Amino acid sequence: xxxxxxxxxxxxxxxxxxxxxxxxxxxxxxxxxxxxxxxxxxxxxxxxxxxxxxxxxxxxxxxxxxxxxxxxxxxxxxxxxxxxxxxxxxxxxxxxxxxxxxxxxxxxxxxxx
Amino acid sequence: xxxxxxxxxxxxxxxxxxxxxxxxxxxxxxxxxxxxxxxxxxxxxxxxxxxxxxxxxxxxxxxxxxxxxxxxxxxxxxxxxxxxxxxxxxxxxxxxxxxxxxxxxxxxxxxxx
Numbered sequence: 001x002x003x004x005x006x007x008x009x010x011x012x013x014x015x016x017x018x019x020x021x022x023x024x025x026x027x028x029x030x031x032x033x034x035x036x037x038x039x040x041x042x043x044x045x046x047x048x049x050x051x052x053x054x055x056x057x058x059x060x061x062x063x064x065x066x067x068x069x070x071x072x073x074x075x076x077x078x079x080x081x082x083x084x085x086x087x088x089x090x091x092x093x094x095x096x097x098x099x100x101x102x103x104x105x106x107x108x109x110x111x112x113x
Numbered sequence: 114x115x116x117x118x119x120x121x122x123x124x125x126x127x128x129x130x131x132x133x134x135x136x137x138x139x140x141x142x143x144x145x146x147x148x149x150x151x152x153x154x155x156x157x158x159x160x161x162x163x164x165x166x167x168x169x170x171x172x173x174x175x176x177x178x179x180x181x182x183x184x185x186x187x188x189x190x191x192x193x194x195x196x197x198x199x200x201x202x203x204x205x206x207x208x209x210x211x212x213x214x215x216x217x218x219x220x221x222x223x224x225x226x
Contacts, residue, residue, distance in 0.1 A: 043203050099209075106156075
């Protein structure tokens with residue numbers, strides 16, 4: 001069975017500091033891995049995804065995530081956060097054989113000035 | 114108009130009312146979803162439609178009734194709701210390739226009084 005665990009429910013951090021949001025998954029088959037972001041009063045937006053190939057994937061706004069098969073992790077990182085990065089971040093694993101996607105419980109990133 | 118559009122953005126209804134939530138996508142996607150997002154709880158998948166056929170129903174109470182008249186429109190009909198049904202209801206769409214991810218609407222904030 002596939003599952004997703006986000007280890008931190010909230011991460012407060014000061015502006016311009018680095019941040020890591022942790023995600024571990026469980027799957028017996030090859031996986032795709034996604035990170036979604038939800039800004040206040042909005043729906044979720046796809047931030048970045050790993051499908052195959054290079055294990056390091058990047059988003060257009062400076063986030064990156066690394067697929068680590070041995071540790072079954074897909075942690076999200078940014079070297080220097082901005083106030084505008086304040087949002088909730090969801091790690092997700094889609095089922096490869098259907099339409100279902102398993103979402104983690106979410107990590108609320110709060111960037112302080 | 115592009116993306117996934119949900120209306121209304123906010124809805125307050127009494128427990129005896131009947132109302133409907135609407136979702137529309139013009140992305141050419143062939144699958145549509147209803148999710149419920151409650152405070153401090155993971156995203157809950159409610160219904161999945163693929164090519165206008167319901168393919169998933171996650172034990173949702175019958176007071177929620179989905180309708181998918183065509184591949185671009187999805188409705189969620191509500192009647193005799195309970196206060197615990199107050200939540201953000203998110204619509205999403207996708208292609209059949211799980212590697213593409215979902216496109217979400219901005220959601221309908223529902224309050225049951």
